Amino acid sequence: MSGASGDVRACYERLARWLESTPADLLSSRRRQAELLFRRIGITFAVYGDKEATERLIPFDILPRILSRSEWDRLERGLIQRVRALNMFLADVYGAREILRAGVVPTDLVYRNPGYRPEMAGRRVPHDVYVHIAGIDVIRVDEEDFYVLEDNARTPSGVSYMLENREVMMRLFPELFSMHRVAPVENYPDSLLATLRSVAPPGAAGDPTAVLLTPGQFNSAYYEHSFLADKLGVELVEGRDLFVADDVVFMRTTEGPRRVDVIYRRIDDDFLDPLAFRPDSALGVPGLMQAYQAGAVTLCNAVGTGVADDKAIYTYMPEVVRFYLGEEPILKNVPTWRCREPEALAYVLDHLDELVVKEVNGSGGYGMLVGPHAARAEIEAFRAKLTRDPDNFIAQPTLSLSTVPTSFDSGVAPRHVDLRPFVLCGSDGVRVVPGGLTRVAMKEGSLVVNSSQGGGTKDTWVLDDPEG
Amino acid sequence: MLSRTADNLYWLARYMERADYLARVVDVTRRIAHLPRAYGGQASEWDSALISSGAEETFAETGRTADESAVICFLTFDERNPSSIRNCMELARTNARAVRTALTHEMWESINSGWLEIRRFDARRNADGLLSAEDLTAFLDLVKQVSTQFDGSAYRNMLRNDAYWFSRLGLYIERADNTARILDVKYHVLLPEVETVGGSLDYFQWTSILRAVSALTAYHWVYRQSIKPWLVADLLILRPEMPRSLISCYENISRFLDQIGKAYGRQGLAQRQSRQLYARLEQARIDGIFQAGLHEFITGFIEDNNRIGGRIAEQYLV
Known part of the structure; x- marks a missing residue:
């Protein structure tokens, strides 16, 4: 919240003054009300491997994270640039492969990447859009710049929290909203629907039918799937609700089969079609890939986008942006050591107690080492893993992530945050709503914000007019 | 609409109605079984309660005698009874969860908060699986109230x-x-x-x-x-x-x-x-x-x- 000099930054001034004049017990009672609201709405989150708490609330912090309009504008330009580059990269990797021939990205990082789908090579997707919905995780370490921590180009989740957090905040703190001009985020579902409809296959009817494909109610993000389907006004389907006949996808309805043109799928590639991918998947739709390849249906995001968002490709993103757009990246990359390179590996092994080491294909905060917070034995165990398979790891410095005031029973204290804005990419342009999901590490000093590891969320405000 | 959605809605309503009916049967049976014999009070009332709930066969498999505590336990919370009130409410909620988009906010809230309450009662059962007489009355009232609330919000708010x-x-x-x-x-x-x-x-x-x-x-x-x-x-x-x-x-x-x-x-x-x-x-x-x-x-x-x-x-x- 404060700048390098220790002064409260302008966009936080009003919040700071309000906090000073607000008694602690009011904050406590609002915090309890928030918890009650979330529980009643039923926003829960399942944690894999946690039997007791198959339905758990993600901790919500009632103090907003605030960005000024000028900060946001710069971030938005950077996000649009980044997502354009991601889409061009994917079209290239599955098409002309110019970036590989130019030697900008090593060939084996693409072809041996578990996210690479040979089935997609040499095929075009409708309107050449691969990543329709992207969640770009950013952090800031100083007043100037945002750094990208991770690109999520497969099935990024969390947007329901962005929307519900705002609803709950507006119910709990009307006085704060009257003191601030907060840019609305409620038009996200409309933008998403417009994006989905814009990418319907060229042969689809004038009024294309979109559906949201979920793995089902035991998936950890099921709440979000049903929430979004509702807001979009589209059917929430499971694999068994769809079938393919003559390369056309239909859903089973009470009035008989109905053609489906666009599938917003929240199922990983592996599970989409038991005939094309994992034969043991009961979640998918037999024949879906063939219909997709025949151009009869659009999948959002496209199959094979995983090749662009893993942590190894990530390290090349600044070069990728320059290669396709001829521009300097607006969003920086966190400096990263690629352990596949011998000098980098030597450095990482020497500095394990200072670095964050991540698996190239890991996600959700699993399988990572946070050096400064790890016990000796943990570091040594990780050293063995790393030496055995260096290609599978990258390392980054522990950054001094920005902190934001966070409310606890014991009072207000700073906690580290990151931000996931959502970028929508259709055939008719790129849409970004001003805001995103702010994740906060609820434990003091912790840098891990993943919800599966005890992280929480905050509402994210973009202030339209700092004077307003 | 999706056939599966229609199916979930249909069964959601059935399980709600069944839970409500079971609550009434338990309530009424308790009332008549406690009458003096001269007024028709008989232990066999608990057999009738099982039969009218369609649960006599699954109950027989437990090998227990159909006395008051055994039948109440079986009809209210027993996991071995797929149609116990608790299981009906859980199935209703599972069906509701699968079709949240087709329900109004109030319908979901009534089921969800009702289910949370029921779990609290579940945790209060004694070693024999029974609620205290007072809790049982409150529990049966709750079930009737949840189904009325659900039904009412469907009637008032659904397209x-x-x-x-x-x-x-x-x-x-x-x-x-x-x-x-x-x-x-x-x-x-x-x-x-x-x-x-x-x-x-x-x-x-x-x-x-x-x-x-x-x-x-x-x-x-x-x-x-x-x-x-x-x-x-x-x-x-x-x-x-x-x-x-x-x-x-x-x-x-x-x-x-x-x-x-x-x-x-x-x-x-x-x-x-x-x-x-x-x-x-x-x-x-x-x-x-x-x-x-x-x-x-x-x-x-x-x-x-x-x-x-x-x-x-x-x-x-x-």
């Missing part, structure tokens, strides 16, 4: 489209089954020859039937006379103004099936058979039913109702 119609179909098919079952279990006390001159021991049996379908007050309003067994049967079978009567259920089932048929531009066996059953009920008179055999009439009805439920499933839900 009148196929989602509403399928959910209503589930409710009325289940309700028809429940009313028919309680009549089937108790038909022997409704037969005229059982009545003895100068007040009957069966008086409390009759009132308990009425209570189980919350029709005791309604009886007095409709007939304005003391309780006669053939009038109890008349009320529960043939009175269209009685919302749990078989005829009222079928008036609704036929109407909602008609609306679905009209909206989809197609009629099927479900529409035809429900209209036939409704017409049969409209033409029936209670003395005719008694002459032909109350028991035969009721068992025939239960079969027809099941068949129509099956037709609805074939036509729309798979």
Whole structure:
């Protein structure tokens, strides 16, 4: 919240003054009300491997994270640039492969990447859009710049929290909203629907039918799937609700089969079609890939986008942006050591107690080492893993992530945050709503914000007019 | 709409209605079983409770005697009973969760917060799996309240489209089954020859039937006379103004099936058979039913109702 000099930054001034004049017990009672609201709405989150708490609330912090309009504008330009580059990269990797021939990205990082789908090579997707919905995780370490921590180009989740957090905040703190001009985020579902409809296959009817494909109610993000389907006004389907006949996808309805043109799928590639991918998947739709390849249906995001968002490709993103757009990246990359390179590996092994080491294909905060917070034995165990398979790891410095005031029973204290804005990419342009999901590490000093590891969320405000 | 969504809505309503009915059966049975023997109080009431809940076979598998605590435990919380109140509420919630987008906010909230309450009761059971008498009353009230709230918010807030119609179909098919079952279990006390001159021991049996379908007050309003067994049967079978009567259920089932048929531009066996059953009920008179055999009439009805439920499933839900 404060700048390098220790002064409260302008966009936080009003919040700071309000906090000073607000008694602690009011904050406590609002915090309890928030918890009650979330529980009643039923926003829960399942944690894999946690039997007791198959339905758990993600901790919500009632103090907003605030960005000024000028900060946001710069971030938005950077996000649009980044997502354009991601889409061009994917079209290239599955098409002309110019970036590989130019030697900008090593060939084996693409072809041996578990996210690479040979089935997609040499095929075009409708309107050449691969990543329709992207969640770009950013952090800031100083007043100037945002750094990208991770690109999520497969099935990024969390947007329901962005929307519900705002609803709950507006119910709990009307006085704060009257003191601030907060840019609305409620038009996200409309933008998403417009994006989905814009990418319907060229042969689809004038009024294309979109559906949201979920793995089902035991998936950890099921709440979000049903929430979004509702807001979009589209059917929430499971694999068994769809079938393919003559390369056309239909859903089973009470009035008989109905053609489906666009599938917003929240199922990983592996599970989409038991005939094309994992034969043991009961979640998918037999024949879906063939219909997709025949151009009869659009999948959002496209199959094979995983090749662009893993942590190894990530390290090349600044070069990728320059290669396709001829521009300097607006969003920086966190400096990263690629352990596949011998000098980098030597450095990482020497500095394990200072670095964050991540698996190239890991996600959700699993399988990572946070050096400064790890016990000796943990570091040594990780050293063995790393030496055995260096290609599978990258390392980054522990950054001094920005902190934001966070409310606890014991009072207000700073906690580290990151931000996931959502970028929508259709055939008719790129849409970004001003805001995103702010994740906060609820434990003091912790840098891990993943919800599966005890992280929480905050509402994210973009202030339209700092004077307003 | 998706067939699976229609299926979830249909079963959601059925499980809600069944939970509500079971709560009433437990309540009423407790009441009559506690009467002195001279007023008809018998331990065998708990057998009847099992039969009218369709749970006698699964209960027999537990090897327990059908006494009060065993049956209450079985009907309220037992995991071995797929149709215990707790399981019905859980299944209702599972179905609701699968179709959140088709429910109104209030409907979901009533189920979800009801379910959280029920889990709190579940945790308060003693070593024998029983709630204290006081908690049991509160629990049964809660179940009735949740189903009323759910039903009320559906009625008040849902769009009148196929989602509403399928959910209503589930409710009325289940309700028809429940009313028919309680009549089937108790038909022997409704037969005229059982009545003895100068007040009957069966008086409390009759009132308990009425209570189980919350029709005791309604009886007095409709007939304005003391309780006669053939009038109890008349009320529960043939009175269209009685919302749990078989005829009222079928008036609704036929109407909602008609609306679905009209909206989809197609009629099927479900529409035809429900209209036939409704017409049969409209033409029936209670003395005719008694002459032909109350028991035969009721068992025939239960079969027809099941068949129509099956037709609805074939036509729309798979």
